[in-house]
Amino acid sequence: MKKFIFVIMLIIILNICSTQEIQFGKIDSTQLTDGPYIFWQGEDVFVNYFVNGEAVKKIFAIYELDNYNLVIPELDFDQKIHFDHKIPNDIFKDVEKFFVISDVHGQYNQFVRILLNNQIVDEKLNWNWQNGHLVVLGDVFDRGPQVTESLWLIYKLEQQAENAGGKVHVLLGNHELMIFQNDLRYIHEKYEIVTEKLETEYSDLFSPKTVLGNWLRTKPTIIQINDLIFCHAGISPEMSQNFSDLRSINATANLIFRRENLVSDDENEKLLTGSWGAYWYRGYFMKSKKYELITETEIETILARFKAEKIIVGHTTQDSVLSLWNGKVIAVDSGIKYGDKGEALLWQDGTFYRAFAQNSKKKLDLKH
Ligand code: ZN
Numbered sequence: 419m420k421k422f423i424f425v426i427m428l429i430i431i432l433n434i435c436s437t438q439e440i441q442f443g444k445i446d447s448t449q450l451t452d453g454p455y456i457f458w459q460g461e462d463v464f465v466n467y468f469v470n471g472e473a474v475k476k477i478f479a480i481y482e483l484d485n486y487n488l489v490i491p492e493l494d495f496d497q498k499i500h501f502d503h504k505i506p507n508d509i510f511k512d513v514e515k516f517f518v519i520s521d522v523h524g525q526y527n528q529f530v531r532i533l534l535n536n537q538i539v540d541e542k543l544n545w546n547w548q549n550g551h552l553v554v555l556g557d558v559f560d561r562g563p564q565v566t567e568s569l570w571l572i573y574k575l576e577q578q579a580e581n582a583g584g585k586v587h588v589l590l591g592n593h594e595l596m597i598f599q600n601d602l603r604y605i606h607e608k609y610e611i612v613t614e615k616l617e618t619e620y621s622d623l624f625s626p627k628t629v630l631g632n633w634l635r636t637k638p639t640i641i642q643i644n645d646l647i648f649c650h651a652g653i654s655p656e657m658s659q660n661f662s663d664l665r666s667i668n669a670t671a672n673l674i675f676r677r678e679n680l681v682s683d684d685e686n687e688k689l690l691t692g693s694w695g696a697y698w699y700r701g702y703f704m705k706s707k708k709y710e711l712i713t714e715t716e717i718e719t720i721l722a723r724f725k726a727e728k729i730i731v732g733h734t735t736q737d738s739v740l741s742l743w744n745g746k747v748i749a750v751d752s753g754i755k756y757g758d759k760g761e762a763l764l765w766q767d768g769t770f771y772r773a774f775a776q777n778s779k780k781k782l783d784l785k786h
Pocket of ligand 1: 557591592593650697732733734
């Protein structure tokens with residue numbers, strides 16, 4: 419009997435090993451190109467990246483890099499970096515035009531295609547939209563293989579837009595939250611190799627002592643542009659009852675992300691980060707096991723509370739950019755996560771458009 423159990427155990431162990439091998443086998447680690455990941459400790463800055471499977475590690479003094487361009491020709495990386503990112507403003511009035519993209523999920527190529535074909539960036543992926551506002555509505559992380567490239571592109575565009583009189587807003591989604599909490603259920607297998615080679619946890623690559631992690635932790639959960647509010651998953655009736663305005667939501671989120679341990683006993687913090695919070699809620703879309711479908715009256719109450727005409731959300735994937743609840747909700751997540759799908763929301767000259775990846779746009783029907 420003991421022998422039998424031993425054989426069964428051996429089969430199970432061998433099976434686990436071989437699945438892992440197959441999983442790692444899908445990515446050719448000799449081709450691995452990724453980074454840079456920039457950490458600092460005291461006065462030292464550690465820059466790690468991979469080029470064609472080769473790991474490169476460099477050390478600088480912080481004064482050599484802070485506010486200067488870090489240039490890595492092999493990665494086509496030439497970027498001014500900072501070590502202390504300020505909490506940005508969250509209310510913007512008199513904005514002439516904006517472009518909203520959501521749930522990029524590491525699908526850098528599709529992300530770039532949509533930005534490029536709508537002239538938000540030029541051929542060299544530099545900011546090309548003058549005083550326009552680009553809103554990245556959360557969930558840049560997870561699923562796809564080019565999260566790092568997507569984050570650095572947004573980081574660069576943010577600075578370039580600022581210099582051109584425009585703006586880039588990055589809002590946090592549930593997948594940013596998951597990475598901060600080292601919940602790695604959805605990371606692409608490429609990043610398992612990266613973390614193995616760097617002998618670290620994936621979340622440590624985005625800790626408060628990394629350039630990207632420090633930057634992301636300052637980002638808002640909800641913003642207002644003109645008379646519209648933007649939030650990754652949506653504001654539930656529960657959230658609306660417990661938070662008096664947008665500033666109180668962002669202030670609570672900033673408190674959470676400044677801490678080492680994100681979890682606390684505070685009721686408002688638990689609401690914000692839980693299923694009915696701004697990162698996870700799905701009640702605008704359909705009744706499910708977890709969520710009651712919201713009513714139009716409840717949406718009207720939420721909009722009145724936040725002094726807004728519409729709320730613009732991502733997170734729950736639709737077939738296209740879509741108007742719901744008689745134009746009071748606009749859903750932007752249209753499946754960029756699949757790699758060859760998805761569109762963006764454009765507002766200019768007072769009109770909402772679905773902006774496609776193939777250099778065309780269509781007026782959004784707001785009657786639904
Ligand atoms: Zn999401």
